[in-house]
Amino acid sequence: MIKIPALIGKLSPRYIGYLIFIILLIVYPFVFKEQYSLYIVINFLLYSFLGQAWNIIGGYAGQCALGHAAFFGLGAYTSSILFLKFGINPWLGMLMGGLIASGVSVIIGWPSFRLRGAYFALATIAFAEMVRVLFNHWAFVGGAVGLHLPVYGDSLSAFQFRSYFPYYWIIFIFFVLECFLVYKLSKSKIGFYWRAIKCEPDAAESIGIDTTKNKLIAMFISAFLVAIGGTFYSQLMLYIDPRSVLVRDLSIRIALVAIVGGRGTIEGPILGSLAMILLSSFIRASFGDIPGLHLVIFAIILVVMSVYKPLGMMAILGDLKSWIERRKSVAAA
Amino acid sequence: MPSDTALIIGVVLSGLLMGGVYALVSEGLSLIWGVMKVVNMAHGSFLMLGMYTTYWIWYFTGLDPILITPITMGILFLLGICVQKGIVRHIIGVSLVSQIFVTFAMWMFINNLALMLWKENFRTVMNPLIGGGFSMVGVQISLPKLVSFGISVSAAFALWLFLRRTKTGIAIRAVAQDKKAAQLMGIDVDRIYNLSFGLGLATVGLAGSLLVNFFSVYPYVGDIFHIFALTIVTLGGFGSISGCFIAGLVIGIVEAISAFINPALKYLPVFAIFLLILFIRPEGLRESL
Numbered sequence: 001m002i003k004i005p006a007l008i009g010k011l012s013p014r015y016i017g018y019l020i021f022i023i024l025l026i027v028y029p030f031v032f033k034e035q036y037s038l039y040i041v042i043n044f045l046l047y048s049f050l051g052q053a054w055n056i057i058g059g060y061a062g063q064c065a066l067g068h069a070a071f072f073g074l075g076a077y078t079s080s081i082l083f084l085k086f087g088i089n090p091w092l093g094m095l096m097g098g099l100i101a102s103g104v105s106v107i108i109g110w111p112s113f114r115l116r117g118a119y120f121a122l123a124t125i126a127f128a129e130m131v132r133v134l135f136n137h138w139a140f141v142g143g144a145v146g147l148h149l150p151v152y153g154d155s156l157s158a159f160q161f162r163s164y165f166p167y168y169w170i171i172f173i174f175f176v177l178e179c180f181l182v183y184k185l186s187k188s189k190i191g192f193y194w195r196a197i198k199c200e201p202d203a204a205e206s207i208g209i210d211t212t213k214n215k216l217i218a219m220f221i222s223a224f225l226v227a228i229g230g231t232f233y234s235q236l237m238l239y240i241d242p243r244s245v246l247v248r249d250l251s252i253r254i255a256l257v258a259i260v261g262g263r264g265t266i267e268g269p270i271l272g273s274l275a276m277i278l279l280s281s282f283i284r285a286s287f288g289d290i291p292g293l294h295l296v297i298f299a300i301i302l303v304v305m306s307v308y309k310p311l312g313m314m315a316i317l318g319d320l321k322s323w324i325e326r327r328k329s330v331a332a333a
Numbered sequence: 334m335p336s337d338t339a340l341i342i343g344v345v346l347s348g349l350l351m352g353g354v355y356a357l358v359s360e361g362l363s364l365i366w367g368v369m370k371v372v373n374m375a376h377g378s379f380l381m382l383g384m385y386t387t388y389w390i391w392y393f394t395g396l397d398p399i400l401i402t403p404i405t406m407g408i409l410f411l412l413g414i415c416v417q418k419g420i421v422r423h424i425i426g427v428s429l430v431s432q433i434f435v436t437f438a439m440w441m442f443i444n445n446l447a448l449m450l451w452k453e454n455f456r457t458v459m460n461p462l463i464g465g466g467f468s469m470v471g472v473q474i475s476l477p478k479l480v481s482f483g484i485s486v487s488a489a490f491a492l493w494l495f496l497r498r499t500k501t502g503i504a505i506r507a508v509a510q511d512k513k514a515a516q517l518m519g520i521d522v523d524r525i526y527n528l529s530f531g532l533g534l535a536t537v538g539l540a541g542s543l544l545v546n547f548f549s550v551y552p553y554v555g556d557i558f559h560i561f562a563l564t565i566v567t568l569g570g571f572g573s574i575s576g577c578f579i580a581g582l583v584i585g586i587v588e589a590i591s592a593f594i595n596p597a598l599k600y601l602p603v604f605a606i607f608l609l610i611l612f613i614r615p616e617g618l619r620e621s622l
Binding site for chain 1: 423431433435439442448563567597604605608611612
């Protein structure tokens with residue numbers, strides 16, 4: 001028989017933290033049953049999911065991709081169009097949307113990855129804007145009016161429910177699986193390739209790492225996951241239009257959660273997403289629904305953070321940890 | 334009834350005139366980029382602020398926008414120095430992601446502040462001094478666009494002259510080319526940075542002030558101009574004022590012609606040119622100041 005206290009004793013504080021976090025997420029929907037409380041945490045999980053997907057290309061591989069709204073939109077639109085026009089199951093549509101987004105990401109990534117620095121970021125922004133303009137005027141996908149998904153009530157196969165409860169579990173499972181995947185990737189050979197490319201692209205190339213190929217793999221996985229997030233969003237809202245799923249704001253927000261939290265770490269996007277959701281709910285609760293206010297405050301935090309702590313909240317936690325250790329060693333001496 | 338040729342000449346001319354304003358917006362971006370090596374993602378927002386500044390001064394005093402232009406330029410110049418001293422100074426030479434996200438945060442801040450303060454309404458200046466248009470051999474020409482073009486060209490020329498002929502201008506170019514060497518020659522680099530950012534915003538303030546004469550103001554008005562400016566700066570070569578000017582005219586004409594063919598997709602060719610230039614010549618067509 002496994003002795004649980006002994007097992008916990010062997011775990012590092014970091015793993016205990018993970019465990020508590022997951023248990024909290026599992027217990028939460030049973031304690032807070034109101035739809036609004038569920039909705040807030042669904043939002044938190046969705047942004048963690050998207051931020052974590054961006055983290056693969058932006059954090060681990062260090063490429064400042066700023067057009068992820070295009071992949072999100074492609075995911076949302078593909079599954080919705082397939083369902084509306086061809087009656088294809090949204091779950092299948094989700095996978096196809098992921099594959100289409102990944103395919104497009106490779107087509108756009110292959111020429112873009114020759115670009116260094118700001119030029120890569122600019123190319124991804126231009127690409128996302130192109131996709132937005134195209135969808136905005138493409139009558140087949142509803143143009144600027146957008147698409148309404150028909151309501152079926154509770155149906156797992158149609159990927160829609162009347163209550164937020166099942167959505168909560170779906171995004172929770174997606175999120176946990178994704179974090180596990182990213183964790184595994186970061187510990188694998190390719191994860192080390194990515195970090196090498198991020199820090200010293202020329203040195204990585206010279207020791208025989210195919211930088212373009214490895215960046216493309218990162219982009220492929222990242223785009224696939226973001227597209228899945230897009231399908232989840234369209235099934236949650238049952239309505240999409242270019243203004244909500246293809247705008248530059250969204251691309252920025254996706255990258256933002258990872259950057260504020262700490263890019264290139266597993267916990268970063270989760271912390272960043274938590275900060276963003278807490279902040280926006282807090283501001284809504286205390287100042288009412290003034291459009292844009294929470295983004296104004298978030299922008300100020302972002303500026304201060306980027307200037308003083310460019311590696312995000314994880315860097316602050318790291319400072320805190322070393323400060324505690326210093327205090328301990330001082331106390332011991 | 335204008336003939337087909339006159340119609341097409343009108344379209345191209347209108348694009349050319351608009352291109353002058355695009356060039357002016359881009360020159361500010363190019364200057365900041367060339368001197369400080371910072372990609373200003375908030376440039377379109379500063380354009381929007383310039384437009385609002387002129388609009389509100391017109392609204393409360395009734396002065397004509399064209400007379401307010403120098404005031405807007407002055408305000409934007411001072412704002413530029415404040416932003417440079419308060420924020421941008423800290424991100425020169427740091428990692429690219431931080432740079433991009435600080436300027437993106439500025440974009441978010443300014444746009445959402447505008448949204449909060451002034452709501453999503455479209456605002457237009459009524460009966461500006463330079464309004465309407467005239468017809469020449471069947472070609473329709475809009476007067477405010479023509480005047481804006483004239484002022485834009487003069488401003489671009491003045492800026493070019495300033496950078497070539499004055500001591501301060503040469504110092505700015507020296508810092509752009511080699512910061513360390515410039516510093517060793519006794520140039521106060523911080524002052525040059527302040528000045529460049531201020532000048533960059535002053536040009537965008539001028540552009541905004543001119544645009545108000547024939548363009549509605551709303552919180553997101555700058556975003557599309559920003560993409561255009563990025564395209565123009567890429568096309569014209571980073572930091573090159575003359576390249577910027579020519580690229581601005583080209584993009585203006587491209588937009589006008591594609592709008593004539595299909596108004597819904599008028600931005601697509603511009604984005605396509607942007608991507609194409611990036612892929613063919615990632616270092617820009619010309620990199621010099």
